[in-house]
Amino acid sequence: MWASRRAAAVPGSVFALMDAAKGRARAAGLGVVDLSIGSSDLPPPDAVLEVLRGATRDPGTYRYPLFSDTAPLREAAAAYLARRFGVRVDPEREVLPLIGAQEGLAHLLLAVTDPGDTLLLPDPCYPPYLGAAAVAGLKVVTLPLRPEAGFLPDLDAVPQGVQPRVLLLNYPNNPTSAVADAAFFQRAAAWCRARRTLLVHDHPYAELTFGAYRASSALEAGLDGALDGVVELHSLSKTHHMGGFRVGFAAGDAGVMAALARVKGAVDFHPYLGIQRAAAHALGLPDGVGRAGAAVFEARRDALVPALRALGWEVALPEASMYAWARVPGLTDSVAFAVRAAETTGVAVSPGAAFGAGGEGFVRFALVQPPEVLREAARRLGTVSVD
Numbered sequence: 001m002w003a004s005r006r007a008a009a010v011p012g013s014v015f016a017l018m019d020a021a022k023g024r025a026r027a028a029g030l031g032v033v034d035l036s037i038g039s040s041d042l043p044p045p046d047a048v049l050e051v052l053r054g055a056t057r058d059p060g061t062y063r064y065p066l067f068s069d070t071a072p073l074r075e076a077a078a079a080y081l082a083r084r085f086g087v088r089v090d091p092e093r094e095v096l097p098l099i100g101a102q103e104g105l106a107h108l109l110l111a112v113t114d115p116g117d118t119l120l121l122p123d124p125c126y127p128p129y130l131g132a133a134a135v136a137g138l139k140v141v142t143l144p145l146r147p148e149a150g151f152l153p154d155l156d157a158v159p160q161g162v163q164p165r166v167l168l169l170n171y172p173n174n175p176t177s178a179v180a181d182a183a184f185f186q187r188a189a190a191w192c193r194a195r196r197t198l199l200v201h202d203h204p205y206a207e208l209t210f211g212a213y214r215a216s217s218a219l220e221a222g223l224d225g226a227l228d229g230v231v232e233l234h235s236l237s238k239t240h241h242m243g244g245f246r247v248g249f250a251a252g253d254a255g256v257m258a259a260l261a262r263v264k265g266a267v268d269f270h271p272y273l274g275i276q277r278a279a280a281h282a283l284g285l286p287d288g289v290g291r292a293g294a295a296v297f298e299a300r301r302d303a304l305v306p307a308l309r310a311l312g313w314e315v316a317l318p319e320a321s322m323y324a325w326a327r328v329p330g331l332t333d334s335v336a337f338a339v340r341a342a343e344t345t346g347v348a349v350s351p352g353a354a355f356g357a358g359g360e361g362f363v364r365f366a367l368v369q370p371p372e373v374l375r376e377a378a379r380r381l382g383t384v385s386v387d
Contacts, residue, residue, distance in 0.1 A: 009134040013127060014335050014354045021342035030346035033377045036338075037350075038174065038322055038366045040241040042296060044282070045289050048240065051281045055274030065270040067261070070097045076280035077234070077249040084206070085217040093254040094227060096261055097279075099271050100246040101204055101235035104260075106132040107267070108231065108250065109166065111259040112198055113138055117165035122153055124355030124362075126174045126202070138165075144358050147316075147327070151178030155191045166198045167191075172205040172215055172320035175355045175364040179319050182216040189221035193229055198256065201232045204248075207239035207290040209320040210298040219252060227252045238322060239290055240282045247271045247279045297322050303371030307378035324365040325352075331361050331386045338363060345380035 018036055025032050043049075055061045074091040081087045089095055098104035105128075109119070115137030121129055123142035133140050141162050143153035151173060158164075169188060171180035185201070192199040201218035209215050219232050231252035237243035250260060270276070301317070304324055308315045314327040331337055334351035342348045350366070352359030369377070 006135050006137060009137075010131045011127070011134065014351060015127075017335065017339055018342060018348055018350070021339045022348050025342050025344075025346045025348075028343075032342070032346045032348060033369060033373055033380075034348045035350075035365045035368065035374075035377060036348040037368070038238075039243050039368065040238055040293075040322065041368045042241040042293050044241045044245075044278075045285060047285065047289075048242070048278045048282045052274050052278040055277045058274070061273035061277075063273075065273045065276065067270070069273060070270055070276060073097050073249065073276045073280045073283075076283040077251060080283040081217070081219065081251060085220055087217060087219040087251075089219070089227065089251050090254070094257055095249055095251045096257050096264070097270050097276065098233070098235075098248040098250055099268055100237065101202060101233040101248040101250075102128050102132075103246070103268075104233050104248060104250050105129070105168075105200070105202060106135060107263045108200065108233070108256070108260050109133065109136040109138065111263040112256055113165050118162060120158065120162075120164040120167040120197075122169065122173075123357060124175055124352065124359035125168075126170065127354060129168060129202075130356075142356065142358075145173070145176060145178070146358075147314075151176040152180060152184060155188065163195065164197045166200055168200045168202065169218065170202040172209070172318075174205070174321060175323055175350065175352070175359065175362075176325045177316070177318035177321040177323050179213065179215065182220050185216060185218045185221040189218065189230055197229075198253070199230045201230070203232050204235035204238050205321045206234060208294050208297060208322055210294060210301065210318065213319040215320055227254070229253055231256050236279050236282055239293070240279075241293060242279070242282065245271075245275050245278065247275050297367050300367040300369070300371055300374055304365060304367065304374040304378060307375045308365075308381075311378065311382045322367045324367065325362055326365065327362050328386055331363075333387075334360055334363055337384065337386055341381055341384045345384060347377045347380050349381075 074095040077095050078089045078091040119133050119138040145151040235248035305315050334353045338351040350364040352362030
C-alpha cells in the first residue's frame, strides 16, 4: 500500500534465498563456509584504527561535519590519485567524500539523470547497480560481458538509436574479476565524448591486485588532462578492509561533483569526522601496506582456482579483485545449484544469475576464507550435482 513506484521497481534479490539456505544448513548441523559475500575478513591497518581511536576522544569530531570539514580527506584523495595514477584533481572542485561508493553511485545517478534517461550497464554486474537505476527511474540497456572478449563490453555493438546518459563500468570487475587497461578506458572515454555520455567508473578494487599487475584509472583517460565527462568512485571497503566504516570518495568532472554535492546536501552530512580522519590516513599509507593485504587474497586465489579446475570447472586466474568466477559445465540453473550446495554441503556461493542473465551458468566465490578452507569448500562442491 505504501511502497512507491520507485521502491516497487527495485529488483528483488536471490541473496535472501541464499540466507535461508545457509540457515537450513546450520539447523542441520553443517559447518557453513560462506563464500557468497564480498566483504573483506581482514582488519584495517593498525595505524588507521589508532587514528580512529584518537578521534573518538576528540569532542571536535562529535558534531555534524560540513563540507569545509572534509578538506583533509579530499586532499588525501587528491594526493593518492596523483601518486598512484598520475592524475591531478582539484580537491576543492573535483573530489567529494562518500558514505561508501554504493551510496555514492545511487546519489550520482540522481544527480546527473532524469527519469527515463538511459543507463548503459554491463551484464553481469554488481546487483545494486540495478537498484540504483530503478530508484533513479532509468531505462537500462545492457552490455554483454563475454569470456571470449575478456569480459570487456563491445561498445560498437550498442544499437545506433540508443542515446545513453551514463555508461557505468567496473574494472577490476565484480563478479568476473576481469581487468581493463588504460587503452580500454581511452576508447571508452572517446566513445562517451562522441555521444555526450557521462563515463562513470566504479573502482573499489583499485589496490586489490596480484603479482605485477596494477589497475588503471578511468581518470587517466581525461582529454589533455581535463576530467570533463569522467567520474570515478573509490572505496576503502576492499583495499583497506574498512567496509563497515562506509567511506569512499568520488573524483572527476567538476560539474558532476557540484551536482552530486547538491543531492548529497539534501540527504546526508558526510561521514563521521573520525572516520574521515582514519580514511585520510589510510590513503596516505605506504603502498606496501595495501600490498600485504592483497598478497593474502592472492594466496587464497592460488589455493582455490586449481581446486576448482580439478573439478573440471572453467576458471580464469584473476589478476585482481577478491573473487573467482567459475563456469560450471552443464549448469543451467545457478540459483538452484547454489541453494542445493548450501543445504547439502554448507558451502555458500553466489549464483551467477544473481548478477544478471549473462551470469547464468557461473558461480562467484568470494576469497574470504583461508586457503585450506577454500580447498575443502571446493572438495565439498564436487559432490553437488548440477541438475
